[in-house]
Amino acid sequence: DAKTTQPNSMESNEEEPVHLPCNHSTISGTDYIHWYRQLPSQGPEYVIHGLTSNVNNRMASLAIAEDRKSSTLILHRATLRDAAVYYCILRDTFNKFYFGSGTKLNVKP
């Protein structure tokens, strides 16, 4: 049921920006795009979500393509604490919320 596609892994240098892509070509007009991250043996943590417009919060920015078939999570300055698995998930009007295979982000000092 996963409707998103993400790279298996990415690497970044500390204090540099990171752009994590997600493809969701079958997204419907009412699906919200959510991003969560998970550290080992911890519960997933909410990062950001949006519908059509780009979103910013204290953790990250979410850039949504005009056709909504893809989105990018932007961490403006990666820190070692940002090393985690990042999941892009679509939440629909039926409240379905399925994890796909996320992106494991490695941050190098």
Added chain:
Amino acid sequence: AAGVIQSPRHLIKEKRETATLKCYPIPRHDTVYWYQQGPGQDPQFLISFYEKMQSDKGSIPDRFSAQQFSDYHSELNMSSLELGDSALYFCASSPQGYNGELFFGEGSRLTVL
């Protein structure tokens, strides 16, 4: 602020035994989700409830059952435990509506020997 509470945090059981995991959502959250995460795996959706009614069902084995009670807490019951049931079980809650974020608990680690 109150978070999602899961209990117990750790549980060790023998094969063929039963186990019950509990989830206490954030106050005024009426939607609860259960996920199972095996070692090195992504979280797999098991089941969800909205206003005490099952709203969606995923890859939950027939040996498992769950319900949401009048105070909105939820319990996941697992019977005839198998070694493969060893995993982290996460509960998440969400307020009414589908446009909000999910709040996850710390998880319950089940080990089946």
